Amino acid sequence: MTDSKLSIGDSAPRARILIVDDEPVNIHVLSEALQGAYELRFATSGAQAIKLLESYLPDLILLDVVMPESDGFQTLAAIQGTPGAADVPVIFVTAMSEMADEEKGFALGAVDYIIKPISAPIVRARVRTHLQLKRQRDLLERSALLDGLTNIANRRSFDQALSRRWRFAQRQGIGITLLLLDIDHFKQYNDHYGHGAGDDCLRRVAQALDQAFTRGEDLVARYGGEEFALILAADDSARQAERVLRVVSELQIEHLHSSAAQHVSASVGAKSFQQLGELDTERALREVDELLYRAKQSGRNRCALQKQGFTEIEIIR
Numbered sequence: 001m002t003d004s005k006l007s008i009g010d011s012a013p014r015a016r017i018l019i020v021d022d023e024p025v026n027i028h029v030l031s032e033a034l035q036g037a038y039e040l041r042f043a044t045s046g047a048q049a050i051k052l053l054e055s056y057l058p059d060l061i062l063l064d065v066v067m068p069e070s071d072g073f074q075t076l077a078a079i080q081g082t083p084g085a086a087d088v089p090v091i092f093v094t095a096m097s098e099m100a101d102e103e104k105g106f107a108l109g110a111v112d113y114i115i116k117p118i119s120a121p122i123v124r125a126r127v128r129t130h131l132q133l134k135r136q137r138d139l140l141e142r143s144a145l146l147d148g149l150t151n152i153a154n155r156r157s158f159d160q161a162l163s164r165r166w167r168f169a170q171r172q173g174i175g176i177t178l179l180l181l182d183i184d185h186f187k188q189y190n191d192h193y194g195h196g197a198g199d200d201c202l203r204r205v206a207q208a209l210d211q212a213f214t215r216g217e218d219l220v221a222r223y224g225g226e227e228f229a230l231i232l233a234a235d236d237s238a239r240q241a242e243r244v245l246r247v248v249s250e251l252q253i254e255h256l257h258s259s260a261a262q263h264v265s266a267s268v269g270a271k272s273f274q275q276l277g278e279l280d281t282e283r284a285l286r287e288v289d290e291l292l293y294r295a296k297q298s299g300r301n302r303c304a305l306q307k308q309g310f311t312e313i314e315i316i317r
């Protein structure tokens, strides 16, 4: 899941299942049982499975216990150590005689067992159950990162993404731009147009920003009441600030009780951070918040922008 584009309710693509077994005949039997309903991939050794997981993320793994070289238990441990794959549910496939190891498998984190010889209806039922559980879990995780009103990333999602982006940018030696945006005189908007209209206004601003900033590294989040936060690549921060202001004003949402404009407008604080030091996102956000304050102080419907290393603050309208 990329964190910039979150959505729920999309029609689900076919679930992906990875079957790992050293004996092709077992792979054949399992894939016969699951044919048609799922996207299936195969590996005939633990090492091959781990290699595949670097570029392919399944929803479920069926893992043979007895394999030469790396057995099922070792392979499971390796799966859990593979970034991205650590949470993929694993069902062990094992012969009755190996059942003594059942406890060990569960202790290691397998979600279930399937006993050989394979019964197709049992395989299908177990697979269906665990895929359903995983879908529900994924959905919960995603909705925990979404803002309920606007359906864009929420503050928790933003905070997580910011730490991640900061570290990434630091490693790559690139910069990032942070923006905080406040809708001007939103209290007056609510007072005069009602809370329903206020909610609608927030949704429209959120969607417009989310649709305007869609590059992989862009993130738009609802940060609080009428406050939004953006993480953007640090290229031309002045142009980005201008664009944010324009996206909001071009919605032309009437706001006759604002001293800043005739329509809904925003104040923005923006700062581009280069050569990132130790992770100090809290301080970075505080600095951007101070710039947002400057934008409001100097009349709203504008952006106060500062480039790292410069004391000068540009006001962009």
Ligand SMILES: [Mg+2]
Pocket (backbone or CB within 6 Å): 021, 022, 023, 064, 065, 066, 067
């Ligand atoms: Mg085997």
